[in-house]
Amino acid sequence: MRFSFDTDNILDVLFLGTRILVIILCLSTIVITIIRMCAKPFTLKIQGDSLSIRNRTLKTADIKEIRVQGYFKPLIGIIPVGKRITPINLVFRFFSEEEDRAIKELTEWANVHQVKVKKYTQIKRWV
Structure with a gap:
């Protein structure tokens, strides 16, 4: 055959x-x-020297940098130490009513705890 x-x-x-x-x-x-x-929306809690987001607590030593992408409805990404791409569960937006105040508060917290904040940069992420 x-x-x-x-x-x-x-x-x-x-x-x-x-x-x-x-x-x-x-x-x-x-x-x-x-x-x-x-x-459903989640809360970001600033607690002393750590951030709590989506049931995950990040200490300042665990955060490489915080990136802000865009001006209108900015996208926030928290990059952990040892990562180059932002994990999808650490990318978020603030509600538009609280956006300016929340970004200012997060930036002040980062400056106090010596965490780098890069504004108007692209956030590399999956999906």
């Missing part, structure tokens, strides 16, 4: 498989985005 492969048929199957994979990737990205948008 000999098997013969038709190259046109193999290319059609590969093309179809690639299209299905791209569709699945797009749909999963949309679902993850919707889930994150519907997540």
Whole structure:
């Protein structure tokens, strides 16, 4: 018995498989985005020499820098020591009513505890 492969048929199957994979990737990205948008808000607590965010406490020694991206509705990213990309659970925005006061308070806390704050820089993050 000999098997013969038709190259046109193999290319059609590969093309179809690639299209299905791209569709699945797009749909999963949309679902993850919707889930994150519907997540309830969380609180950022400044406690002496540490920050508590999403049930995670970071001491000043654990924080490499705080980045602020943008001017209108700025995005805040806290980069832990030893990381180059900001973990997704440490990227957030403040409510628009409290935005200016909260950023000022966070910046003052960082200056007191000698944590670098970079304003208007891009935050590298996953997703």
